[in-house]
Amino acid sequence: MKWFQWLTNISPRKPTPDNNGSTNNNSDKSSITGELPDTAISLHLNENLRQLRSILGVQNDIIYRQIRLGNNRATPACIIYIDGLVDTAVLIDDIIQSLIHLSTQGDFAPGKTNLGNFIVESALPASNVAEVATIPKLVASLLSGGVILLVDGMHPAVAIDIRKHAERAIGEPPSEVLVRGPREGFTETLKTNMTLIRRRIRHPKLRFSTISIGRVTATDVAMVYIEGITSQDLIAEVQQRLERIDIDGILESGYLEELIEDNPYSPFPTIHHTERPDRVAASLLEGQVVVLTDGSPFALIMPAQLASFLNSPEDYYERYILTTAVRQLRWVAFAISLFLPSLYIAITTFHQEMIPPRLLVSISAYRQGLPFSTLIEALMMEFVFEVLREAGVRLPRAIGQAVSIAGALVIGQSAVQAGIVSPLMVIIVAATGIASFTIPSYSMGITIRYLRFPLMLFAGAFGLYGITIAFIMLVIHVVNLRSFGVPYLAPLAPLHTGGLKDVVIRAPWWGMKKRPTEYGKPDLIRQAPELKPGRFHNNGQREQQT
Amino acid sequence: MIKRLLVICLVFFMILVLAGCWDSREVEELGIISGIAIEAAENNRVRVVFQYINTSVQSGQGSGGSQAALQKPYRNQVTEGDTFYDALKQLPNETIARRFFAHSEILIISEQFARERGITEISDYMDRDPQFRGNAFLLVGRGNDMVSLMDTAGTISSTPTHRLNNILRHQDLTSTYGLLRLADFNRVLDSGYEQPFTGLVEQHPSLSRPDAPGHGLLDGQVPEPAYDLAINGTALFKEDKMVGWLNQEESRGLLWLRGEVKQGRIKFSLPDDNEGIILTEIHQAKTRVKPYINDGEVIMDVKIDVKSVVEEVTGRTPLDMADDLERLEEAQNQAVLKEVEAALNIAQRQLQVDAFGFGEIVHRRYPRQWQEMKYNWADIFPGLQVQVEVKSTILHTNLTSHSASVRAETKD
Structure with a gap:
């Protein structure tokens, strides 16, 4: 074995965690991407507006709607939102209306200590309402499509999420067309995509853990897994790798893929991507982690093995004998x-x-x-x-x-x-x-x-002998690949006979009783023991074979 | 790190260099030799016919177009030298560089050459050259005119060697000659006591060709080839030199004893019925040879099991009863026996060559006794007692049991 030790040593390694990464962040940030000073929201409306204007500049699409609340219309307030990111109909019909209505009811007085609470709890006919205490959070919420309500003398401010923007309708995914299977594909909107997964897995343990990545773009990235099926180690590993990312923008899931994969020098993809919610659901059920990126219809599935790149979701929808032949x-x-x-x-x-x-x-x-x-x-x-x-x-x-x-x-x-x-x-x-x-x-x-x-060059220079050499090099490389710690050729190498049911052949569903063990094994059994259909008595009971 | 990379590169480079298969050659640069024939030339020299495939003619797409149609699909190049390799080197340099033997299907040695000088001096080069294949058929050409024999193209196959190859591949349809491939021939030679044999090819005027020139031909039509190629028997060797030959019936006898009969016709007539000839087709044949040593004397006990089907009856022999078939089987036994006896007569008694492989059979059965026997096998073999027992089974008589005339008689 020692003879080959040096071979493995030069193979691409896992990226070592960068020790300086987190501490030095602030110093090398340019002024544009620098974090805003963590100032609290002032009690004075004008002070807040001045601050906002200095941060955001004067922009046509940022609307400052000044209103006055209270019995005497004594309390100035301001509704701030970005035109086009919010549902204007809801804003006018419900929020502005009710605020104006509120002022006439008399139970509202300036200087009340928990004014924010009162508005949040009793006055706003909107579902997703939150209090915001600092300017940076306020800006973040405004930029992601929130409506900000600032009231003079009120602390904290209120952010109402009624975001609505133009989005593509759910259509058939053009990169993965199936003959038999659902026609739905992901869109560019994270929320829609999350809904598509939720609709397929109605289980309380389905988890979406959303983080925002990108100094400038602040893109929402959701990590999806099913607690109890996915191993905790894998979840932690994915989370850690995602949190490590500090880049100005994430515009597509491909950015993430390159930033979190195990083997940055390999031509082989070690993270799967798909446009199909059904494929994502299937991966979740097998214990994989899925990462959704806002603005991209492609979900990342990890870990991924070579064999899975040769599978199509249709393999699992079409009859298994023919699927085996097709595979x-x-x-x-x-x-x-x-x-x-x-x-x-x-x-x-x-x-x-x-x-x-x-x-x-x-x-x-x-x-x-x-x-x-x-x-x-x-x-x-x-x-x-x-x-x-x-x-x-x-x-x-x-x-x-x-x-x-x-x-x-x-x-x-x-x-x-x-x-x-x-x-x-x-x-x-x-x-x-x-x-x-x-x-x-x-x-x-x-x-x-x-x-x-390169294979052709080898063949042209050395014939079959060259192909053999090139193939051996290729195999050495592929065998060394890992995807989130899982060998790339699993279950072929290392051989795991149970996993072979779903590589070159596709076992019938009643034959695949366990989940793949490669991704950890918190909960392996996926079905009842006697699912193979056969001759049934009445009541659906299988005839006892003696 | 960089050092390691360098070491790896060096190792791979060494692997590549050490293996030493550098010679890449483009396909179109190959002179594909499909067959070789050798005959004796004057002054103890060797004349070699190399048959090249003319690839530009082979598929109509060649660059020549209509011009190509006038060219032969093969070219024969003939050289002379003191030995085979010497003759090979007499080819034009350009041709030598292009030579490609890997698809040589046929090696023909003229009868004269085989009788006078033997095969070994030719096959020596074939054993050494990595391009040659052991599965090329070895044939002996009747006479000494291999140049014209190698020019006997047929109509179906494009080259004479393809034509021969097509004939040889169906050897089992008739089972009328023995055939060895080059490697088998050498293996038999190597054994030291078994003697090789192989097919004897000759050309004879074609019967399909009308006597009057141009008779029955349309304008511009290519006439039937003037000569046919046929394998008309088996050449027998002692060591590597040809010593005699068996005709088709005798060759069948050789094949019976070697257990190599697959299909073929048996021709005989009933002993007390001079009316006609009966032809049967062999469907299955099995030969078991068992040696016995009796008082130091070796006896070969041969049992031949033939299953055949009646194909043709020219006489009025009735075949409906079981008795009739039994008579037929008995007559067939005699016919087979006659073939076997004929082969034994020539090979064992006259030429005294063990082409039957009896030595190997005795070796397997009596390995210890063989250790002494093998040194004087040449003396033992001619006096070997061979007991042959034939058991025929007529499976059926095809669609009818009578010919029409017999049916008419029985109606009355």
Whole structure:
């Protein structure tokens, strides 16, 4: 073992916690991202307004609505909100109305000590109302869509959450299309996404723990798990890694993924992402932790294993026998998309004796007079394929398809006719490309597509021998990967036979009695012992087999 | 850290260098040799025919277009040298560099060469060259004109070697000749007491070709090939030199004794019925050879079990009763026995070569006694007593038990 010790030592390590990180934060912050001084709210309305104006500046979209409360209209007050972030109808109809109504009832006098309490408890017809004591909190609540009520002589201020902004409707997730399965996908709104999960898991132990990340953007990030199913260690680890993040902005879940993953130098994704609430629910039930990011329809699922990137949610909705076949098909396609071009190069330039004679003759015939070596030909065609694919992805959908089809046809066909590439190479490239699209995860697909290129170089330089070397290096790397401490190849390596029910095959639901053990095992049994359907007597009781 | 990385890079580099498989060659640069034929030339030299596949013609897509259609799908290059390798090196340099033997399917040695000089001096190079495959078929070519034999293209297969290969792959359809692949031939040679054999190929004028030139041909149509290739028997070797040959019936006898008969016809007639010939097709054949040592004398006890089906009856033999079939079975026993006897007569008694592998069988049964026997096996073998017992079973007579004429007779 010692011989290989040094190999493992140079493999990417877990990021070591930065000791200086938390203490030095303030000193290296620029003035823009610096925290506001923690001043309390003054009793004087004007003083508060002056402070706010100096912090926020004079902005068109920040509305300061001055009103007067009390019997004699003696108490000045101000409602502050950001136009477009709040539900104006509710604001006018309920809040402003009732405040004005309140002033006429006579039980309201300036100088009452718990004025804030009174307003919160008795006067405001809104559900989500909170008291805010300091200016920074007030600003934060204002910027996230709250309505601030400042009353002269009242301390603290009141923040009412009636946020409402334009949002996309829930639609079918475009990156993960299923034939059979729910059509709902996450949207960019955290609240909606949380609702979508809640609707699927109606259990009191479902937990959302929300923190705000981003010095400037202050993005809401929600960590989701089911207490009792997810191991405490995992929850703590995810929490710790999230809290470590100190960055100016989080605009997409991809930011988080890169900041909390175990192996920053690996091309392989070690955190899964999905747009599907059903997939998230399934992961939660298996004891994984999900992280939702406000502003992104992609939920992060962690820990993630290689096998899970080859699974589609549909695997669990379609009948298990066919799903097993489909999964095996996917593993084969996975191997094809990784190895086919390099195998072709290696065999046709080094190991021609492995080709059946007739095929060798026809490959040779098609390659007569071609200007480039097989390696160059393959690299060229794969490059063109990637270009076409990329062009197709970035273009508007309608044009995109046309470009990719026309490009493939025109370039493929004419390249062959012009005698630049052989038709066999076109077949190889097309087969590889199509095979790579069977990988359900886009991130994994792209990883595999790009790993082909170094493999092709190895194959072109050293033949099958080179492929073997490259494959060994790849395996050493993948075996070393961890996702939140869980081996990336689990349950294949280290082998856990119970987990094999859900890797290359998919056992029927009544056969998967336990949750995966990789993520910790607080509560393993997920179903009653005798769920396999069979012949039933009346009352749904299974016939006793003797 | 950097040191380690350097060490790793160095190790990988060393692995790559040490293995030493550098020679990448593009497919189109290969001169694919599909077969080799060797004949004796004057002054004790070797004449070698290398058959190249003309890949630009093979698939219509080649750059030549219509011009390519006029080219042969193969090219024969003939050289002479003192030895095989010497002859190989007489090829143009460009061709030598391109040579690719891994798909050589056939190696033909002319009868004259095989009789006079033997196979070993040729197969020596094939054993050394990593490109050669042991599963190439070894054949002996009748006569000494391999150059024209290697130019006998057929209509279905594109090259003469493909044509031969197609014939040889269906050896079990007739079971009328013995056949060994190069590696098996060498293995048999290595044993020291068993003697190798292999198929004997010859070309003969094709019957499909009309006598009048151009008869029955459309304009521009390619005529049927003038010559056919056929494997008409088995060449027998003593050590690596050919000493004689068996015709098709005798070859069948060899195969019976070796237990290698798969399918094929048996032709015989009933002893007391001169009316016609009966042909049966072998469906299953089993041979058990058991040696006995009796008073120091080795006896080979051979039991042959043949299951066959009546395919053709030219006479009026009725076949409806069980008795009839029994008579048939008896006659078939005799026919098989005759083939076996013929093979034994030539190989054992005249040429005294153990092509049957009896030595190996005795070795397995009596390993201790064999230790003494193996040194004088050449003396023991010709006097070996071989007891052959054939048991035939006629499975059925196909769709009918009578020919039409017999049916008409029984109606009356």
